[in-house]
Amino acid sequence: xxxxxxxxxxxxxxxxxxxxxxxxxxxxxxxxxxxxxxxxxxxxxxxxxxxxxxxxxxxxxxxxxxxxxxxxxxxxxxxxxxxxxxxxxxxxxxxxxxxxxxxxxxxxxxxxxxxxxxxxxxxxxxxxxxxxxxxxxxxxxxxxxxxxxxxxxxxxxxxxxxxxxxxxxxxxxxxxxxxxxxxxxxxxxxxxxxxxxxxxxxxxxxxxxxxxxxxxxxxxxxxxxxxxxxxxxxxxxxxxxxxxxxxxxxxxxxxxxxxxxx
Amino acid sequence: xxxxxxxxxxxxxxxxxxxxxxxxxxxxxxxxxxxxxxxxxxxxxxxxxxxxxxxxxxxxxxxxxxxxxxxxxxxxxxxxxxxxxxxxxxxxxxxxxxxxxxxxxxxxxxxxxxxxxxxxxxxxxxxxxxxxxxxxxxxxxxxxxxxxxxxxxxxxxxxxxxxxxxxxxxxxxxxxxxxxxxxxxxxxxxxxxxxxxxxxxxxxxxxxxxxxxxxxxxxxxxxxxxxxxxxxxxxxxxxxxxxxxxxxxxxxxxxxxxxxxxxxxxxxxxxxxxxxxxxxxxxxxxxxxxxxxxxxxxxxxxxxxxxxxxxxxxxxxxxxxxxxxxxxxxxxxxxxxxxxxxxx
Ligand SMILES: Nc1ncnc2c1ncn2[C@@H]1O[C@H](COP(=O)(O)OP(=O)(O)O)[C@@H](O)[C@H]1O
Ligand SMILES: [Mg+2]
Numbered sequence: 001x002x003x004x005x006x007x008x009x010x011x012x013x014x015x016x017x018x019x020x021x022x023x024x025x026x027x028x029x030x031x032x033x034x035x036x037x038x039x040x041x042x043x044x045x046x047x048x049x050x051x052x053x054x055x056x057x058x059x060x061x062x063x064x065x066x067x068x069x070x071x072x073x074x075x076x077x078x079x080x081x082x083x084x085x086x087x088x089x090x091x092x093x094x095x096x097x098x099x100x101x102x103x104x105x106x107x108x109x110x111x112x113x114x115x116x117x118x119x120x121x122x123x124x125x126x127x128x129x130x131x132x133x134x135x136x137x138x139x140x141x142x143x144x145x146x147x148x149x150x151x152x153x154x155x156x157x158x159x160x161x162x163x164x165x166x167x168x169x170x171x172x173x174x175x176x177x178x179x180x181x182x183x184x185x186x187x188x189x190x191x192x193x194x195x196x197x198x199x200x201x202x203x204x205x206x207x208x209x210x211x212x213x214x215x216x217x218x219x220x221x222x223x224x225x226x227x228x229x230x231x232x233x234x235x236x237x238x239x240x241x242x243x244x245x246x247x248x249x250x251x252x253x254x255x256x257x258x259x260x261x262x
Numbered sequence: 263x264x265x266x267x268x269x270x271x272x273x274x275x276x277x278x279x280x281x282x283x284x285x286x287x288x289x290x291x292x293x294x295x296x297x298x299x300x301x302x303x304x305x306x307x308x309x310x311x312x313x314x315x316x317x318x319x320x321x322x323x324x325x326x327x328x329x330x331x332x333x334x335x336x337x338x339x340x341x342x343x344x345x346x347x348x349x350x351x352x353x354x355x356x357x358x359x360x361x362x363x364x365x366x367x368x369x370x371x372x373x374x375x376x377x378x379x380x381x382x383x384x385x386x387x388x389x390x391x392x393x394x395x396x397x398x399x400x401x402x403x404x405x406x407x408x409x410x411x412x413x414x415x416x417x418x419x420x421x422x423x424x425x426x427x428x429x430x431x432x433x434x435x436x437x438x439x440x441x442x443x444x445x446x447x448x449x450x451x452x453x454x455x456x457x458x459x460x461x462x463x464x465x466x467x468x469x470x471x472x473x474x475x476x477x478x479x480x481x482x483x484x485x486x487x488x489x490x491x492x493x494x495x496x497x498x499x500x501x502x503x504x505x506x507x508x509x510x511x512x513x514x515x516x517x518x519x520x521x522x523x524x525x526x527x528x529x530x531x532x533x534x535x536x537x538x539x540x541x542x543x544x545x546x547x548x549x550x551x552x553x554x555x556x557x558x559x560x561x562x563x564x565x566x567x568x569x570x571x572x573x574x575x576x577x578x579x580x581x582x583x584x585x586x587x588x589x590x591x592x593x594x595x596x597x598x599x600x601x602x603x604x605x606x
Contacts, residue, residue: 006392013381013389020380020416092375099340099370100393100436101362262303262343 003106010102010110011117017084018118024080027179029122032072036126039064039194040134048195056225062137063194065130066222070215071191072122073154074182077115081161082178085111086168090258098256108250112158119154139221142230146221149236153214156239159246160210162254169259185211213238291318292351293440293471294339299348301334301495308334310495312348316473316488318439321466323482324475326492327590332475333373335492336444339473340370353440366394369438371429373445373475379418383409386417387431394436407431407461423454430461441465443474447481459484479586491589499589507585513538514554514579516561518572520547524564532560546574 018024043060051058088094097107123146130136139146164181168174188205189212190198198206206212213235221230294316301309309331316322324332337343339350341357341364350357355364377386387404391397404410407427412420417428426446433441447458462485465472476482482489483503491499491506499507520529520542529547533540538551551557554577565572580588 009389009392013378013385016385017378017380088378092372093378095342096372096375096377096432099342099365099368099372100390101366101395102393103362257342261337 003103006102007106007110007113010106011114014084014110014114015117018080018114023175024083028072028075028080028118029125032068032075032122032126033129035071035192036064036068036129037133039068039192040130043194044134050197051195052197054223054225058195058223058225059134059136060194061130061134062222062224063219065127065134065136066219067191067194067215068130069123069126069150069222070153070211070218071186072126073119073150073214074157074185074211076118076122077154077157078161078164079178079182080118081111081115081158082165082168083174085161085165086174086178087171089165089255090171092258094256095258095261108162112155115158115161116151116154119150123150136222137224139230140224142221142226145230145232146218148231149214149217149221152236152239152243153210153218156210156214156243156246159243159250162246162250164246166253166255182211185209188212189215191215207238210239210242292316293318293320293353294473295349295351296335296339297349299335299338299350300346301331301338301343302346307346308495309338309345312492312496314490314497316471318471319469320487321462321472321474321485322488322490323486324473324492325477325479325482325486325489325586326475326498327477330492331495332492333444334495336442336473336475337372340368340442341365366436367439368442369433369436369440370442371426371433371444371446373448375429376425377417377428377432380416382414382416383420383428383431384413386428387435390432391435396437398435398437400435403431403435406434406464408457423450423458426450426458427461430458434465438470440471440473443472445475445477447476447478455481479583483582491586493590499585503582506582507580507589509580509582509585511552512580512585513550513552514577516547516549516551516554516557516575516577518547518561518575520545521565521568521570521572523568523570528564532557535560 018028040061043064046060047057048060048063049057051063085094098104127136127138131138164178165174168177185206186192188202188209190196190206191211197203203212213232217232217235217239220226220232223230292315294314296312296314299309299312299314300307312331312335314324314335324335326332334343338345339352339357341352341360344358353364353367355361357364381389383404384400388400391400391403401410404413407430409424409427409431412424417425420428430443430446433443443462446462447455450458459481462472462474474485486503488500488502489506490497501507501509504510516538526542529540529542532538533549533551536549536551536553536556538549538553538557541548549557558577561572
């Protein structure tokens, strides 16, 4: 069977695994939508005027929609992949797959592609919720920027998950580690504090990691006052750097066998 | 210390001598050839100089107690674990650097493995079939392992025995030449065990080469053409179920209840002529001899001549269990001795 057909089938399997797992559905779909609804309801109609880098007022609903798109994508990529890969490795699934002629690039591509597809679906869902419930304007002519940001951010967070999953040594540690690290990054990156400027030290720590760059770029794409196409090339470049780093680290360190196998 | 010397890792990629190239392997009909295999985990030497040959089309069993080194050996052959030293050829290649083509010719069941709980039996078998250049029919493979009724069930909902059968289906769906089964029935109830046996037996009709590991004696006896007993990282004995441990040529026991009219002197004479040893306890005669016919002939002649019988007559060869216990018992004792030595 040709590699492309195997790839298609692998994407089918990976997305079925994702969509049939209640744990993933809760973390990836329910929780982000819940964030949007709760924050949106609390701050409904409010505007903030001290958004970093902006001279104009911005509705909190717009900020939260962009923020929750990012939260959803990080959950669908980084969190979900870390958990799947670490758990499957410890349960011997990866070792079993490694015993077959399945090329490893097909396996990785299928995992990442699935995470990207789910990310796109989730971004559409969250944007739709924002538009319907809180009157958030769609990106309009900044749609290409929103899409590119979405893909680059999702790719970056997916590829980072590959080496990160290796740090998770036990199945039971996968959920707390993946969830804990992303929650920490959401707080650090201001995803839960719409429009508030972060203290400088926090901001400079947050700037090391991909989430804040992802959020900033996504907010620009959602901000109706943005002039021009809405691409934040600096932030996208950092995301691209993380993507490359994740891929290189994975090439070097990825493990197929359970911890303890030698 | 000797063990430390043995545990120095061979430089990876060192060109080990490969006396049997692929061509010779085909000709010699050897699927697996292992010479002097060693494997250390830190200071523990799990495999200590193991030799093994499995011919094509043969069902061979590695039989041995837990911790004997069976899984370690099999996983080295599968290309999953590194080895400390030794020559290994599997289907004419060194499993240290497995290629996709080589993997396509091998099917396996790992000792402990699970499949993604969310996928169904049908989806998983079809998924694995897609990995191989010329797979078996998916439905037929599911039928072969008796899971047709569970085709739409998710892997996570299967019982332990059904999951193991799914593992076997995944091992076979690529239509491999060589199949590794690491403890295929551990944890099964007796009925599931019989079913698994008959399934493995059908591999014979598909003319696959099979290397299975087990710590169940009856399993090895029921399934294997050849049994290699592994104790303490070495092959302690090797043979067919009938000949293992010299079982076919070992002394027999001839036993019966002594008829009153049988003169002890006659017994002595018979025993002496067959070079047997004689014990009589509570009226039960036991004659141990390598020549049971030489004992039975004169005794039956005597009985016929006196119009009587030899009540409770039985001729017993050492059972496979006797042989196995003798082999593993002896080595087990030696192992304890070595532990003592190591701990000094
Ligand atoms: N990954 C490992 N790390 C350290 N020791 C191991 C590892 N795997 C097996 N061993 C040790 O090697 C010996 C042989 O184990 P194994 O090959 O699993 O035996 P078997 O399959 O015959 O039960 C045991 O003493 C076991 O504790
Ligand atoms: Mg084992």
